[in-house]
Amino acid sequence: MKVSIIGTTGFGGVELLRILHQHPTFQIQSIHSTKDEIPIWEEYPHLYRLLDKKLEPINSEQIADQSEIVFLATPSGISGQLASEFVDKDIKVIDLSGDLRLPSSDYKAWYKHEPVHESLLSKAVYGLSEWNMELIKNSNFIANPGCYPTASLLSLAPVVKEDLIDPASIVIDAKSGVSGAGKSLSRNTSMSEANENLRVYKVNQHQHTPEIEQQLLQWNNSIQPVTFTTHLLPITRGIMTTAYVQLKNEMRTTQLLELYSEIYHQHPFIRIRPENTFPSIKEVAGSNYCDIGLHADNRTGRLTIVSVIDNLMKGAAGQAVQNANLMSGFDVMTGLDFVPMYP
Ligand SMILES: NC(=O)C1=CN([C@@H]2O[C@H](COP(=O)(O)OP(=O)(O)OC[C@H]3O[C@@H](n4cnc5c(N)ncnc54)[C@H](OP(=O)(O)O)[C@@H]3O)[C@@H](O)[C@H]2O)C=CC1
Numbered sequence: 001m002k003v004s005i006i007g008t009t010g011f012g013g014v015e016l017l018r019i020l021h022q023h024p025t026f027q028i029q030s031i032h033s034t035k036d037e038i039p040i041w042e043e044y045p046h047l048y049r050l051l052d053k054k055l056e057p058i059n060s061e062q063i064a065d066q067s068e069i070v071f072l073a074t075p076s077g078i079s080g081q082l083a084s085e086f087v088d089k090d091i092k093v094i095d096l097s098g099d100l101r102l103p104s105s106d107y108k109a110w111y112k113h114e115p116v117h118e119s120l121l122s123k124a125v126y127g128l129s130e131w132n133m134e135l136i137k138n139s140n141f142i143a144n145p146g147c148y149p150t151a152s153l154l155s156l157a158p159v160v161k162e163d164l165i166d167p168a169s170i171v172i173d174a175k176s177g178v179s180g181a182g183k184s185l186s187r188n189t190s191m192s193e194a195n196e197n198l199r200v201y202k203v204n205q206h207q208h209t210p211e212i213e214q215q216l217l218q219w220n221n222s223i224q225p226v227t228f229t230t231h232l233l234p235i236t237r238g239i240m241t242t243a244y245v246q247l248k249n250e251m252r253t254t255q256l257l258e259l260y261s262e263i264y265h266q267h268p269f270i271r272i273r274p275e276n277t278f279p280s281i282k283e284v285a286g287s288n289y290c291d292i293g294l295h296a297d298n299r300t301g302r303l304t305i306v307s308v309i310d311n312l313m314k315g316a317a318g319q320a321v322q323n324a325n326l327m328s329g330f331d332v333m334t335g336l337d338f339v340p341m342y343p
């Protein structure tokens with residue numbers, strides 16, 4: 001199947017290249033950029049002699065004629081416009097941005113951009129692979145989830161769906177490596193500011209807050225607004241979310257681990273860690289895994305759930321290819337069977 005990438009020179013785009021280059025069924029047809037028409041290895045020398053492709057201008061007609069799947073690894077505000085040029089044609093579109101994940105009013109309030117037209121928005125399926133599998137399989141248009149929502153939602157889904165927690169008690173403490181901010185230079189992600197530092201940012205204003213709440217509410221309509229706080233870690237890849245929730249009734253850690261293991265049993269990318277072990281970011285780096293560890297504190301009645309992903313893989317390009325696999329009728333693992341890059 002022929003696939004094309006727009007926004008190829010960004011961190012999400014170049015991660016898509018890494019995955020798709022060795023995918024057994026998807027074939028990279030064309031790669032697109034607003035930049036000069038140069039070989040991709042001139043922009044990314046690690047691809048020298050591995051990928052013999054030139055960046056091409058974004059000509060939607062031509063891309064639509066040549067591709068069966070288009071990945072949009074473009075910024076919010078841009079993706080929505082580009083998507084509208086493809087969705088009515090008979091090709092599949094997977095968008096990595098936040099443009100198609102939220103209702104217009106929330107998008108406007110949190111992203112501060114003009115939302116896309118309702119007719120386009122209504123066609124997009126939220127691509128949280130493990131939980132929206134059937135909808136994804138039957139869709140041609142995917143709003144790939146944000147990186148933080150992926151880690152947070154996968155960790156909270158079982159207790160929220162099973163109605164085991166006080167719905168007003170959710171606190172998510174989240175930390176990300178700097179590649180989450182994309183390739184553009186910024187002061188906070190510069191070496192001198194980020195290295196040997198830990199910085200909190202967008203306190204109570206992060207654009208992923210409504211995305212998390214929206215999905216939690218679909219699972220359990222009693223859920224109240226969540227506290228979601230993001231921090232910048234001095235590492236390149238990876239996200240850790242630590243969720244704190246109040247259990248409605250006393251439960252043992254073993255019971256909860258059994259529940260999580262049962263629920264995620266058939267989902268190869270979700271690894272539930274044994275009791276008293278917790279995942280670290282490096283244990284999933286470079287892979288599409290989401291690893292989850294948890295502990296119920298019987299002193300406080302609170303449950304602590306730790307979830308780690310690679311923001312560029314399960315948090316972006318990896319989940320996008322997982323969704324493309326689902327849309328194409330392939331096994332989810334196809335082309336995504338990466339062992340984490342440890343150490
Ligand atoms: N980084 C991450 O961990 C995650 C990112 N995302 C989302 O994925 C998308 C891509 O993120 P990321 O790769 O990090 O971002 P980057 O900033 O690294 O790259 C974005 C790319 O978009 C292209 N672009 C910029 N402006 C335009 C435009 N006007 N028209 C067409 N293309 C344009 C650029 O490519 P060129 O210069 O070649 O045109 C640029 O390289 C974003 O929406 C981001 O929010 C989602 C989850 C995680």
Ligand SMILES: CC(=O)N[C@@H](CCC(=O)OP(=O)(O)O)C(=O)O
Binds near residue numbers: 176232
């Ligand atoms: C570390 C870092 O800065 N991360 C970014 C993630 C942005 C992102 O993925 O944007 P979407 O809204 O399109 O999903 C942030 O926190 O804003």
